[in-house]
Amino acid sequence: MTPHGSAAVSAAFGVAVYVSTQARPAVDAVLSRNPGMAVIQADEPGPDGCRRIIVDADSGPTLSWLVEALRETLGADLLRTEDPVFTVASTGKLGQQLRASTATGRDLALLDADADRRVIRHLVAHPGQVDRFSGRARRVALLSDASAVLDFESLPAEAALPAVESQAAHLHRETGLDVVPIPLSACGPGELAAMIRMMAPGFGASVLVHTHVRHIDAVRATLRAAPAPQPASHPVLLDAINDGLAVAAVAAALNHLRRRGVDPRHARVAVVDPQRGGDLAGLLLAAGIHDLLLYDPVAYGVTLLHELAGRLDLLVDLIGLAAPPKGPTLLRVRPESPPLLPQATDGPRPLHALPGLLRAAVTAHCPINMAARVAAVHAIAAQAPFGALLPRPDHPQLAPAVADAALPALTDTDSDTAT
Incomplete structure (x- = not known):
């Protein structure tokens, strides 16, 4: 099939097929009759x-049909197939770099x-210099209790690893920090908060991803209610909802x-199912x-919402309305089904804000306010x-711009307290 439909396909539904040289016409024949x-x-x-031929499809069912049809049609000419999604997942997606020389x-x-003993004695006497004489300041714990992984129900912690590793790869790429993916088997937000506190001495910051917003709220409340015994062990905590998607x-x-010529101070905005958005409402205000x-x-x-729609300038939808009211522009904000990265200039993703805010939090060593x-x-x-609501999440200037803007608010002692 010609590439004219490439905008509708995705590497997430791709396959690499290894075939004998003479089998290319048979591959084309299968593609010409596929249902998607x-x-x-x-x-x-x-x-x-x-020959190694890489084919991207538009969906899981199309991909399954293609693989089965290729096997039936090519027979012995189909030497083997590879699924890039599983190939990439099997690598672990990111690794560890040794910075100290061992030559x-x-x-x-x-x-x-003996060397460690000297440094440890110094840090016991000067605890404020831990970040100077260790790698803690550039190390980030990326945590999930697997309670809100995309559109899945709660998962076993280890099953969340592919999604947490992908987030770690994105954050490392945008920040240069050492981001360690850590799914946690926690029995409730209280235990999750205790784990975050226990890990705090070894990390410059912790970030909660793929975690239900109710658990995030409960973890933050628990950490606020029980101050750390020592300042050095107080966790710097961010999360993908409040410090990512909502921003x-x-x-x-x-x-x-x-861009519609409406002054935000006079705009009429509705947020549908606001409890899903963390402190999105507070941030809008x-x-x-x-x-x-x-x-x-x-x-x-939903009947009343349709009746009110004519008075609104913008409808922020966190639930995924099947039949949204006509009239106001609809902004879909759903952590369960984020827009694809190339299409995220009109739909928000946590990666728009989280890398820059993470840089600022690690630099200031304090929570985001x-x-x-x-x-x-x-x-x-x-x-x-021009013409887009948002920049691309991977725009090279985005994370530095966010970090530079946020840092003064973290280092200003008159700023509001952390949330």
Whole structure:
């Protein structure tokens, strides 16, 4: 099939097939009769004189049909198949880098007990210098209790690893920090909070991802209620909802209103099922949107929402309305089904804000506060290109801009308290 449909396919539904050289026409014949969309992305020489053909499809069912049809049609000419999704997952997606030299005996002596003893004695006497004489300041714990992994129900902790590793790879790429994926088998938010506190001495920050917003709220409340016995063990905690998705959603909302010529202070905005968005409502208010309707579809149904729609400038949908009301622009904000990265200029993702806020939190060694989130909102909005609500999450200037905007709010002693 020709690449004209490439916008509809995805590498997430791809397959690499190794075939004999003479089998290419048979591959084309299978693709021509597939029930969905499929595109040959590469056709290159493989080992032992075969051809390696990479095909991307538009969905899981299309991919399954293709693999089965290729097997039936090609027979012995189909040497083997590889699924890139599982190939990438099997690598672990990121690894560890040794920074200390181990080339000589003298190098090894600097990693031995006598050397460690000298540094430890110094840190006991000068605890404020731990980040200077260890790797803690650049090490981040990426945590999940597997309670909200995409659109799955609660999972065993180890089953969440592929999603947590992908987030770790993204955050490492955007921040340069050492991001360690750690799924946790925690019996409730109280135990999860205790685990975060126990790990805090070894990490510059912890970040909760793929964790239900109720658990995030409970963890934060538990940590606030039980101050750490020592300042050095107080956790710097961020999360993908409050420090990621909510910040990006508010930036998109402001850009939409401004480009429609609506002053955010006078805009009428409704948030559907606000409990799913963490402190999204508070951030909308802090960013200057004062006329805010928090709409609970379970309590009020959807009929009233349709009746109110004509009075709204923007509808922020966190539940995924099957039949949204006509009239106001709909901004979908759903952590369970984020937009694809190339399409995230009109839909928010945690990666719009989280890397920059993480840089700022690690630099200042303190939690993110509301002032920092508001600064991040305006930095993200300013980076959006003409005609888009948001910049691409992987834009090279985005994370530095967010970090630079948020850092003064963390180092200013007059800023509001951490949340």
